[in-house]
Amino acid sequence: MIELTVNGNPIAVPEGTPLLEAVRAAGVELPTLCYHEGLAPYGACRLCMVLVASPHRELVASCVYPVEEGLAVETDAPEAVTARRLALEFLLSRCPQSAVIRELAAGEGVTASRFGAPPPEKADELCMLCGLCVRVCREAIGANAISFIGRGGERRVGAPFDVQSDACIGCGACAEVCPTGAIWIEDRGHQRILHNWNTTVELHPCPACGRFFAPEPTAFLKEVLPETAELWGMCPECLRQRAARQWIEQDVVKPT
Amino acid sequence: MRVHTRSDLEKLSAEGIAALYPSRLKISVGMATCGLATGADGVYHALRDEAAARGLDLALVAVGCIGYCQQEPLVDVRMPDRGRVLYARMTPERARALIAALAQGALPAEGALAAIRENGDGSEPAKDLPPLEELPFYAHQHKVILRNSGLIAPTRLEEYAAREGYQGLARALALPPQAVVDEVSRSGLRGRGGGGFPTGRKWQICRDAPGAPKYIICNGDEGDPGAYMDRTVLESDPYSVIEGMVIGGYAIGASEGYIYVRDEYPLAVERVTQAVARAEDAGLLGADILGSGFDFSVRVVRGAGAFVCGEETALIASIEGGMGEPRPKPPYPATSGLWGQPTVINNVKTWASVSAILARGADWYAGLGVEGNTGTVVFSLVGKVANTGLVEVPLGLTLREMIEDIGGGGPDGKAVKAVQTGGPSGGCLPARLFHLPIDYETLTEAGSIMGSGGMVVMDEETCMVDVARYFLNFTMDESCGKCTPCREGTRAMHTILSRIVAGEGTPEDLALLEEVAVWVKGAALCGLGQTVPNPVLSTLRYFRDEYEAHVHERRCPAGVCRALIRLAIRPDLCTGCGICQRECPAGAIRGEKREPHVIDPELCTRCRLCHDACPEGAIEIVR
Numbered sequence: 003m004i005e006l007t008v009n010g011n012p013i014a015v016p017e018g019t020p021l022l023e024a025v026r027a028a029g030v031e032l033p034t035l036c037y038h039e040g041l042a043p044y045g046a047c048r049l050c051m052v053l054v055a056s057p058h059r060e061l062v063a064s065c066v067y068p069v070e071e072g073l074a075v076e077t078d079a080p081e082a083v084t085a086r087r088l089a090l091e092f093l094l095s096r097c098p099q100s101a102v103i104r105e106l107a108a109g110e111g112v113t114a115s116r117f118g119a120p121p122p123e124k125a126d127e128l129c130m131l132c133g134l135c136v137r138v139c140r141e142a143i144g145a146n147a148i149s150f151i152g153r154g155g156e157r158r159v160g161a162p163f164d165v166q167s168d169a170c171i172g173c174g175a176c177a178e179v180c181p182t183g184a185i186w187i188e189d190r191g192h193q194r195i196l197h198n199w200n201t202t203v204e205l206h207p208c209p210a211c212g213r214f215f216a217p218e219p220t221a222f223l224k225e226v227l228p229e230t231a232e233l234w235g236m237c238p239e240c241l242r243q244r245a246a247r248q249w250i251e252q253d254v255v256k257p258t
Numbered sequence: 259m260r261v262h263t264r265s266d267l268e269k270l271s272a273e274g275i276a277a278l279y280p281s282r283l284k285i286s287v288g289m290a291t292c293g294l295a296t297g298a299d300g301v302y303h304a305l306r307d308e309a310a311a312r313g314l315d316l317a318l319v320a321v322g323c324i325g326y327c328q329q330e331p332l333v334d335v336r337m338p339d340r341g342r343v344l345y346a347r348m349t350p351e352r353a354r355a356l357i358a359a360l361a362q363g364a365l366p367a368e369g370a371l372a373a374i375r376e377n378g379d380g381s382e383p384a385k386d387l388p389p390l391e392e393l394p395f396y397a398h399q400h401k402v403i404l405r406n407s408g409l410i411a412p413t414r415l416e417e418y419a420a421r422e423g424y425q426g427l428a429r430a431l432a433l434p435p436q437a438v439v440d441e442v443s444r445s446g447l448r449g450r451g452g453g454g455f456p457t458g459r460k461w462q463i464c465r466d467a468p469g470a471p472k473y474i475i476c477n478g479d480e481g482d483p484g485a486y487m488d489r490t491v492l493e494s495d496p497y498s499v500i501e502g503m504v505i506g507g508y509a510i511g512a513s514e515g516y517i518y519v520r521d522e523y524p525l526a527v528e529r530v531t532q533a534v535a536r537a538e539d540a541g542l543l544g545a546d547i548l549g550s551g552f553d554f555s556v557r558v559v560r561g562a563g564a565f566v567c568g569e570e571t572a573l574i575a576s577i578e579g580g581m582g583e584p585r586p587k588p589p590y591p592a593t594s595g596l597w598g599q600p601t602v603i604n605n606v607k608t609w610a611s612v613s614a615i616l617a618r619g620a621d622w623y624a625g626l627g628v629e630g631n632t633g634t635v636v637f638s639l640v641g642k643v644a645n646t647g648l649v650e651v652p653l654g655l656t657l658r659e660m661i662e663d664i665g666g667g668g669p670d671g672k673a674v675k676a677v678q679t680g681g682p683s684g685g686c687l688p689a690r691l692f693h694l695p696i697d698y699e700t701l702t703e704a705g706s707i708m709g710s711g712g713m714v715v716m717d718e719e720t721c722m723v724d725v726a727r728y729f730l731n732f733t734m735d736e737s738c739g740k741c742t743p744c745r746e747g748t749r750a751m752h753t754i755l756s757r758i759v760a761g762e763g764t765p766e767d768l769a770l771l772e773e774v775a776v777w778v779k780g781a782a783l784c785g786l787g788q789t790v791p792n793p794v795l796s797t798l799r800y801f802r803d804e805y806e807a808h809v810h811e812r813r814c815p816a817g818v819c820r821a822l823i824r825l826a827i828r829p830d831l832c833t834g835c836g837i838c839q840r841e842c843p844a845g846a847i848r849g850e851k852r853e854p855h856v857i858d859p860e861l862c863t864r865c866r867l868c869h870d871a872c873p874e875g876a877i878e879i880v881r
């Protein structure tokens with residue numbers, strides 16, 4: 003275990019823990035947007051800044067800073083508070099319509115931005131470029147369908163050349179993980195439309211009820227997981243009913 | 259020829275000496291990108307054709323950069339037993355005249371800049387010419403990294419060998435690898451890519467890191483606009499870099515190296531690729547180098563030119579085929595770099611220094627420069643300075659010696675106001691700090707950085723607010739956009755600066771600018787964002803009066819910011835010649851012939867063309 007102090011309170015966490023988790027374990031909340039336990043550290047939003055006061059004085063992004071023995075961390079040091087506030091103030095000016103960002107900002111005492119509003123064509127911008135969608139698609143799904151495009155202020159997320167992606171399997175993990183709800187996925191009849199990626203995938207009817215449910219490009223799962231191949235494409239409702247029936251047949255539970 | 263033993267190396271070196279100092283006339287033309295840009299190609303062809311026409315027997319050689327940009331194209335003529343002379347500002351016409359004189363058996367005085375002492379046969383240098391090393395531009399210089407630049411044909415292995423080439427590698431391979439790391443540590447060498455991290459320590463960390471294979475990378479991205487030190491080394495002396503990498507590979511236990519060169523450097527790519535192939539043919543790359551049993555190969559990778567790709571983690575991502583985007587450190591590349599393996603990444607100049615250090619010894623190197631900042635650095639000295647060019651000096655030289663002695667002060671004797679070091683993310687230091695020594699710590703404390711060696715001199719006609727805005731305009735586009743401070747903060751600083759130069763700044767803007775700058779410096783993810791605010795913070799620190807003049811008085815003291823100046827014709831000086839009227843692209847000037855002219859401020863765009871064109875100096879800039 004690694005021992006450190008957070009605002010003077012000692013805490014011990016396993017080696018390799020990100021400082022952010024140690025701070026949270028010590029009961030201190032920090033705003034985060036680009037951090038996700040299940041994905042590799044990224045350190046882009048810079049909301050989780052804290053001051054490492056000793057052994058060396060440094061402002062760090064706690065989510066990408068591995069804990070070290072004897073660190074003294076101050077989350078309320080003026081420079082750390084200012085850093086978090088400025089990051090939020092800038093994100094607020096980028097995405098004034100985002101309820102999530104407004105709430106995080108308010109939590110740090112920021113209710114207005116001195117840096118103006120987005121241009122009219124971006125007035126409804128919700129994406130703050132945390133990269134969670136890109137990373138979940140690459141690291142967790144393995145589809146690598148979307149990526150960042152452009153540099154600096156031009157940076158945005160999209161499918162290559164903004165045309166129908168052959169790599170997208172329509173799983174929707176990107177929308178699931180997006181902290182600001184910037185990704186719009188719509189199921190329309192036998193199709194799923196991933197509006198942000200200019201991509202449409204076909205849906206497969208549930209073998210039990212016929213409701214369109216599983217994206218066709220996920221059919222490869224039948225080969226990857228042959229033991230459950232027959233269940234592929236079944237909607238959650240039918241899966242639940244099927245499990246319930248099995249349990250009754252196998253006497254796992256009895257109907258009351 | 260295959261070079262397998264030390265005596266093979268000696269044979270190669272003897273061949274090189276014969277090529278460097280032939281028994282017939284030899285003319286070397288500086289034909290790196292800088293020379294080519296000023297017409298060295300035409301000079302070369304004129305020399306060749308004229309010599310052929312006159313039946314003059316000579317060895318005509320294209321060499322790399324001779325360093326004195328101001329005087330390009332440069333031609334170095336060596337006549338056996340008669341001496342060696344450097345000719346400056348050559349043109350095809352003057353080249354033909356030179357050949358005509360040489361055909362008469364004389365080294366003409368016309369166009370001669372200096373005598374070069376090193377001529378291989380001990381003949382006396384020409385008496386009536388100053389020796390090259392004594393020209394003010396060269397007097398403070400000490401060439402280690404550029405030791406061969408302009409003196410050898412860049413891809414001729416034998417010429418490199420003739421100038422101590424591969425002596426360092428031969429020596430290293432006879433030592434245990436750890437002793438090589440120790441030697442580099444003892445030399446005090448620090449990374450020349452800008453950060454100044456001790457090279458020996460980096461190697462030690464990588465050597466000790468678990469994991470195999472390990473890799474060597476040469477960082478030749480050089481994205482700073484106006485910087486061309488690394489390009490010059492790669493174009494003019496590629497073997498010095500390749501040899502350094504082999505030594506590094508041996509020291510840390512790597513057998514593969516990558517040279518990452520930006521694709522905008524076609525000549526550097528070509529020369530390095532040729533040199534790698536030639537070294538392979540000679541057995542100085544590949545298996546069992548110099549009979550030591552050590553294998554090392556080098557691959558050349560072309561980078562598609564983004565400033566941020568010079569940052570080591572972004573560069574590694576780019577070699578791996580990913581997006582050139584930095585990632586948080588730790589882990590550092592020395593423990594987890596290319597393909598997640600321990601990797602030493604060093605700058606071009608660092609590698610070129612390594613080969614010299616191993617050849618001449620750590621003590622020799624540690625004796626150059628000052629304690630803690632040993633050795634030499636290369637600067638590209640440019641801007642409002644009389645002598646421009648590539649300058650290599652021992653660390654610890656003062657800014658004043660650099661700017662006034664080597665640079666010759668402002669052009670036409672104008673006062674120098676400031677110097678900007680370290681490329682677009684360096685800081686501007688005022689003339690009153692020119693007593694400061696050039697070393698990593700001093701520059702950082704003063705609010706600038708060493709960076710990779712840009713040095714831009716500025717005079718009274720430079721507006722420091724405009725300078726800050728100019729650099730931010732560059733970095734704003736070069737930010738990869740990954741992290742919030744650099745992406746959003748740099749743009750915000752640029753917006754505020756644009757307001758100020760447009761005469762629309764408010765006192766609150768100054769405070770806001772400073773607040774954002776401090777934040778970006780402290781909170782950005784990588785070295786780019788962490789240094790982007792330097793031009794802003796340093797100008798706010800040393801030239802706050804200029805900011806205040808813009809904001810409080812709506813005045814640009816340097817007379818640069820268009821929104822804050824006015825051009826006016828002094829009726830007492832105007833002769834009514836009408837030149838200004840013809841020059842003005844906006845049609846803003848009116849007046850009868852031989853009568854004082856006037857400028858219509860409504861139409862005038864403040865482009866200053868009239869000001870520069872008026873033969874009477876009658877047009878003034880009203881600030």
Ligand SMILES: Cc1cc2nc3c(=O)[nH]c(=O)nc-3n(C[C@H](O)[C@H](O)[C@H](O)COP(=O)(O)O)c2cc1C
Pocket residue numbers: 448449450451452453454455457477478479480481482565566567568569570571603604605606608710784785786
């Ligand atoms: C934005 C940015 C750009 C950089 N560009 C370069 C470059 O062009 N060349 C270089 O050698 N190092 C560059 N560096 C420094 C590298 O990250 C790295 O520290 C260096 O290559 C290490 O070599 P050294 O120890 O020999 O200096 C850059 C760093 C940053 C943050």
Ligand code: SF4
Pocket residue numbers: 128129130131132133134135136159176179180181182183184185
């Ligand atoms: S779309 Fe959502 S998840 Fe993707 S980068 Fe933008 S904010 Fe992050």
Ligand code: SF4
Pocket residue numbers: 566584736737738739740741742744745782783784785786787788
């Ligand atoms: S500091 Fe700039 S260049 Fe570096 S990661 Fe952040 S946005 Fe990218």
Ligand code: FES
Pocket residue numbers: 033034035036037044045046047048049050051063064065066
């Ligand atoms: S949560 Fe740490 S940088 Fe985004």
